[in-house]
Amino acid sequence: MTVLALTTVRRGVTRGEPHGAIYLLDLEHGRAAHVVDWSRPAIDWGGYGGDRGLRGIVVEGDRVFVASSDSVLQFAPDFTLHETHCSPYLKHAQGMAVFDGRLYVASAAYDAVLALDLATGRFVWGLHLIEDEAGLRAAPFDPSGSLGPSPGNRLHLSSLFCDPRGMFIAGLRTRGLLRFDGQRIKRLVTLPEGARDVRPWRDGVLFNDSLNDAARFLTPERNRVFRTPHYPAEALSHDDCSEHVARQGFARGLCVLDADRFAAASSPLTVCVHDVASMATTQRINLDTDIRHAAHGMTAWPFDVPD
Template identity: 40%
Template sequence: MVRGSQKGDSHGGIFLLDFENQKLDQVVDWNSGAIDFSGRGADRGLRGIAFDDERIFVAASDELFCYDPDFNVVGSWRNRYLKHAHEICRAGRKLFITSTGFDAVLVFDLDSEKFEWGFHLMGNPEQWQGFAFDPQDDQGPRPSNDQHINMVHVDRKGLFLSGLHTRAIVRVDNANRAQTLCSLPEGAHNARPFGDGIVFNDTQADRVRYVPRRGEQLAFIVPSYDPDTLEYKGVDDSSIARQAFGRGLCLLDERFIAAGSSPSTVSLYDIRSRDRVASVCMTMDIRNAIHGLEVWPFETAH
């Protein structure tokens, strides 16, 4: 199963999608009143997703929520440096959260349940700069959105960041030195190391790309629909995603990639066959968009 979150007025929330059985369940509806989302875009919607044993962590704009496997809210946390959160990931006993409104990444300790470390990124692909800060004091960065950091990935090789305007995947080492790992097109989402290369949503080109260090690159076409079938396409709101806007990505294994797009579509791509092998559209309402995807780890009836 792949779990996703999306934003919008009528279908926003958290979904469980079973590709094999073509089954879709909405397990959290933000319209229930549990979360107050006022406004649109950056200040509205569920974003990153990560799991820790029996806990499910989901990022909203300025708050980290924790659910149990039955999707009851069991905790939530805020921080002065958490704003416009996007993707999150877990590494060991730490949760890494992109704070797009501060060009930063925050670290939340899963045992102490406190924000304990932050890193602010500045510069450009030719010369990155940055500094670590304590999210518990007031000596951290000022609000900024120059890089629009929307992705974080952590493994034994380091901490990797990317965003709409970084035009690169940036690696941060143990000494807090930032350098370019590889270049990216402007406007990319979900860029991260994968295999011997990288994978990402090339959002402006309507493609999901796998770029190995050697060998042929793969570019999967993001699905699009007859414009006449789209709902609310005439709404004049710049924060509403256009169709085929690629955002949200997770790895099922070394062969399959799940990626999201607008309106609220999740597609499964096969690196071996070089083809899109499945696609499920939740709604044709263009106001709703996929944000985060992750593989469901629990054995439940959801």
């Protein structure tokens, strides 16, 4: 059985309304369990997204880590909240990845990546990404000290992936996929502005092309494009809000399933399974008709699903 865990954001909602959620989606049976409603009143309600919702999600052992705007939430598999991990340099948290005993989280407001030591529960390392007239560089810093970066959000870091080759980072304004090898940072490939959920896969790069309502698998030889689904206006709710707030077809949330298939999400809360070998969309599941409601993070779920 293939089950995905999805975190979501409801853009443009007001104080008192749930502004995020977690779902468990059983792809085999096409059904979902709504396991968490996130309604935190003590956030900045400015803008349309801002502090709303839940972002990246990873599972490590028997712990589930979920990013809210300014903290990493640690849940048990039954979604009992056990711990909240905070850092003064964590704001507008985005994608997360686990590698070699550390949880890495993108902190968009600070153009930084922070590392949480999973054994101690402390943030122990930070990496500030800088691009200016001198070029692209990465500067390590101590997330518990006072000499870290100032807020900037110049790159809007959103994607994070780690493996033995290094740390792969991308943002709305990084102009491509970056790799940090422990000493230097390098842009590996140019991507369109607005690329989200970027990660290396097979012989190319997999990502959501949010500005063009598509998921894409880009290799040196081919550009495979899977369009996000669109629905008739009468089938949607809150479709009268401004496109600056939310729109249908916005691509966000991605998870590799096997050697040929991946799942990609879009608004209103819809998950599609795409097969790059057959160039077919083999499954589509819609969980909500509210165009403000979109997935953000997505990962494989190794535990049981509640009835």
